[in-house]
Amino acid sequence: xxxxxxxxxxxxxxxxxxxxxxxxxxxxxxxxxxxxxxxxxxxxxxxxxxxxxxxxxxxxxxxxxxxxxxxxxxxxxxxxxxxxxxxxxxxxxxxxxxxxxxxxxxxxxxxxxxxxxxxxxxxxxxxxxxxxxxxxxxxxxxxxxxxxxxxxxxxxxxxxxxxxxxxxxxxxxxxxxxxxxxxxxxxxxxxxxxxxxxxxxxxxxxxxxxxxxxxxxxxxxxxxxxxxxxxxxxxxxxxxxxxxxxxxxxxxxxxxxxxxxxxxxxxxxxxxxxxxxxxxxxxxxxxxxxxxxxxxxxxxxxxxxxxxxxxxxxxxxxxxxxxxxxxxxxxxxxxxxxxxxxxxxxxxxxxxxxxxxxxxxxxxxxxxxxxxxxxxxxxxxxxxxxxxx
Amino acid sequence: xxxxxxxxxxxxxxxxxxxxxxxxxxxxxxxxxxxxxxxxxxxxxxxxxxxxxxxxxxxxxxxxxxxxxxxxxxxxxxxxxxxxxxxxxxxxxxxxxxxxxxxxxxxxxxxxxxxxxxxx
Numbered sequence: 001x002x003x004x005x006x007x008x009x010x011x012x013x014x015x016x017x018x019x020x021x022x023x024x025x026x027x028x029x030x031x032x033x034x035x036x037x038x039x040x041x042x043x044x045x046x047x048x049x050x051x052x053x054x055x056x057x058x059x060x061x062x063x064x065x066x067x068x069x070x071x072x073x074x075x076x077x078x079x080x081x082x083x084x085x086x087x088x089x090x091x092x093x094x095x096x097x098x099x100x101x102x103x104x105x106x107x108x109x110x111x112x113x114x115x116x117x118x119x120x121x122x123x124x125x126x127x128x129x130x131x132x133x134x135x136x137x138x139x140x141x142x143x144x145x146x147x148x149x150x151x152x153x154x155x156x157x158x159x160x161x162x163x164x165x166x167x168x169x170x171x172x173x174x175x176x177x178x179x180x181x182x183x184x185x186x187x188x189x190x191x192x193x194x195x196x197x198x199x200x201x202x203x204x205x206x207x208x209x210x211x212x213x214x215x216x217x218x219x220x221x222x223x224x225x226x227x228x229x230x231x232x233x234x235x236x237x238x239x240x241x242x243x244x245x246x247x248x249x250x251x252x253x254x255x256x257x258x259x260x261x262x263x264x265x266x267x268x269x270x271x272x273x274x275x276x277x278x279x280x281x282x283x284x285x286x287x288x289x290x291x292x293x294x295x296x297x298x299x300x301x302x303x304x305x306x307x308x309x310x311x312x313x314x315x316x317x318x319x320x321x322x323x324x325x326x327x328x329x330x331x332x333x334x335x336x337x338x339x340x341x342x343x344x345x346x347x348x349x350x351x352x353x354x355x356x357x358x359x360x361x362x363x364x365x366x367x368x369x370x371x372x373x374x375x376x377x378x379x380x381x382x383x384x385x386x387x388x389x
Numbered sequence: 390x391x392x393x394x395x396x397x398x399x400x401x402x403x404x405x406x407x408x409x410x411x412x413x414x415x416x417x418x419x420x421x422x423x424x425x426x427x428x429x430x431x432x433x434x435x436x437x438x439x440x441x442x443x444x445x446x447x448x449x450x451x452x453x454x455x456x457x458x459x460x461x462x463x464x465x466x467x468x469x470x471x472x473x474x475x476x477x478x479x480x481x482x483x484x485x486x487x488x489x490x491x492x493x494x495x496x497x498x499x500x501x502x503x504x505x506x507x508x509x
Contacts, residue, residue, distance in 0.1 A: 048443070052436035059435075060428060094496075101495045104416070108424070110495065111414035115425040115486075118410060119432070140398060154395030158402045163391060164501070165407040174391075175404035249393050249400020270393075270400070343499060344414070346407045 032261060033134045041262055042196040045185060050127045057120045058189045064112055065192075072109040073333070076100055080332050090335040100336055114344045117168055117190075124185045125170050128178035135178065142257035147265035150256035152249055156270055161296050162247045164348045173225065173248040180226045180254020198228050200377075201289065204320055205232035207374035207383065208287060211314045216240045216284045220310065222273040222303060222319075223247070223291030227255030229320075230266050233287065240284070245269045245276060274302035281312040292321045293353040300356060305365040308388055317367060317386035320376045325357035327371070327384075362386045391504075403504035411493045418491045429483045 036044040036051075045051045077087065083099050085091055100106050128135055143150055158174055165172040169186065173179050188196055195201075210216055216237045221230045224244025234242045244266060246252050252268045259266045271277055273291065286307040292300055307317045328334060335354075342350040359369045367386030376383035391402035415421040448454050464472065493500075 048440060049436050052439040053432040055439065056432040056435035057428075060431060097496055107415055107495070111421060111424060112428065114409060114412065114414060115421075116428055119425075119429055123432075136399075152393075152395070152400055154393055154400070156393050158391045158393060160391070160405075163402060163404040163504075165404060165409075168407055168409050171401070172404050174402045177397075177399035177401055179401075249395075253400065344409060344412065344495075346409055346499075348499070 033131070033138045040197045042188075043258075043261070045124075045127055046131050047127065050123050053123050054120055054185065054189050057116050057123075058192055061113075061116055061189070062192050064109065068105070068112065069109055072103075072106045075103055075105050076333060076336070079103060079106075085332050087332050089332065090330045091332045093335055093339055096332050096336050097339055110340060110344055114168070117345070120189045121168065121170050121182060121186050124182050125176065125178065128181050132178075135181065139253045139257050142260050143253065145260055147263065148256060148259050149267045150252060151267070151269040152252065153270040156247070156249075156272075158247055159272070161299060161349070162294075165346055166294055166348060168346045173246075173251055177250055178254075179248060179250035180252070180258075183251065184226045184228075184254065184258075198232060201228045201232035202235060204289065204376055205229065205236040207320075207376055208233070208236065208285060208318045209316055209374060209385065211284055211316050213314055218283045219243065219285045219287065220245065220276075220278070220283045220307075222286060222288040222307065223294070224255060224268065224289075225251045227252075227259055227266060227268065229287065229289035230255070230268075231259065231262065231264055233285075234264050234266055237285075241267070243267045243269060243278075243283075245271050245273060247272055274299055274306050276306055276310060278310045280309055281315075282310050283315060284312060285316050285318065286311055287318045287320065289320045290322075292319050292358065293324070293347065293350060296349050297352050297356050297361075300353075300358065301361045301365060304362050304367070304386070307386070308366045311388045313388055315388045317362070317388070318373070318383070319358070319362075319386075320383060321358075322353075322377065323380055324353050325355060325359070327358075328354060359384050405501035405503060408493060408500045408502070410489070411491045412495060412497075413491045413493060414495055418489070419487070421491060422487045422489055425486045425489075426483050429486065433479055433483055 034043045035046050036048070038044060045054070079099055080087055080096065085096060085099070143152075163172060163174055165175075169179070169182060170176055171179060173183070176182060191200060216239065218241045219233050219237060221233060221242070221244040224230045224246050225248070227244050230242055230244040234240070244252075244255060245268070246255075247270075249270050252270055256268050269277060273288070288303070292303070295303065304317070304319070311317060338350060338354040341347045359371050362369050362384065366388065368389050370385045370387070371382070373383040373385035375381055393400045393402055413421055415424060
């Protein structure tokens with residue numbers, strides 16, 4: 001086990017290791033609240049109880065993926081064939097859903113995904129609420145500390161499209177004071193516990209191409225949420241000034257605090273990715289990591305246009321996400337899975353994204369587009385990349 | 390468009406509450422809830438098994454406590470009260486879901502509770 005304070009610069013370490021009086025309770029609280037220490041860059045949850053419960057759900061969902069889900073997939077294909085559905089096409093969604101929801105094994109998959117997800121969100125949220133005094137104090141204390149800056153905007157108008165409980169996360173990205181904590185620990189379950197050292201983001205960042213002239217002075221990560229991809233970008237391009245923006249204040253407060261603890265010099269700004277504070281031609285690289293599918297189609301285009309505006313000529317746009325539009329293998333099963341994700345994972349904009357032609361939208365705002373860019377996520381073999389020429 | 394709740398320092402805003410918790414995803418509401426309780430029970434059981442594994446390992450490495458001492462241990466009244474409270478939390482965590490009301494069929498259109506109507 002590694003105490004992350006050892007990673008800090010001396011001044012930050014000294015400051016963070018100190019205590020202060022809680023505004024809420026008047027009690028002494030540590031400014032770096034990690035009662036159970038850290039494992040690498042991963043700060044353990046305050047209790048073994050909740051950590052173990054999450055560990056169980058992680059294991060249960062892995063079992064589902066290899067056992068229950070495999071059986072359900074086989075049954076799905078059999079049932080669709082039996083009902084005369086052409087498996088090679090998207091088909092009529094209502095008809096496909098009607099057929100598959102009648103089956104107990106398939107229903108069990110939908111149920112288990114949904115209910116286990118509700119439970120791990122609840123466990124993390126409850127743990128945060130139980131430790132609210134110190135966690136809030138810790139975030140408040142981190143707000144004005146460096147390295148990195150946190151620019152919050154109390155007057156930001158948060159658009160309705162961002163105010164849903166995406167992934168059935170309680171309060172979504174914007175509605176809970178611990179949204180960053182909840183997302184950070186919850187997604188470690190979704191990713192089967194295989195991302196506690198941000199391994200996925202580090203791998204994804206390796207796929208980000210440099211501009212042709214090789215110069216990378218500034219990077220923006222759009223919709224950075226709790227900052228894991230921004231961390232990976234800083235690791236890949238240590239010489240660059242890295243910014244992360246997001247519409248969700250609670251996410252950014254967690255992101256900045258976490259960067260501070262890790263000694264990562266990253267700046268965070270509370271703003272809309274479609275309307276940023278940055279001047280024209282400012283960045284060498286603009287990225288996003290799983291942002292695009294969380295917004296409506298017209299916003300995808302606006303976000304792409306803003307990336308184009310803020311990139312300098314020769315700059316690279318790397319919107320990392322799942323396949324959409326013509327990239328999707330348009331089969332009956334992919335259509336059903338998209339619906340299940342939309343309806344019961346509460347991915348509010350997923351069906352729009354499923355049909356959305358991201359590459360075309362990027363072309364329309366000015367990018368030269370490569371649809372066969374370096375591999376991004378594990379469920380893709382290539383990624384759409386935009387070049388500002 | 391919602392303004393950030395900056396006054397409290399949390400920068401949260403109102404949100405649309407999802408209806409997924411009301412879904413009837415299995416044959417009926419009670420079947421749905423019982424299977425959920427089984428998953429929750431598994432998590433609780435594993436948490437205790439996990440703690441036990443840590444204890445057994447520490448006993449092996451450091452000595453001082455034996456399995457027999459654990460078997461014969463008599464808790465004080467105060468401790469017993471505290472354990473009862475923990476037991477009740479366990480029961481709530483596993484079985485509260487049995488009382489979850491649900492009325493939306495799995496094929497229902499997506500719906501939300503507007504924060505302007507209900508408040509979140």
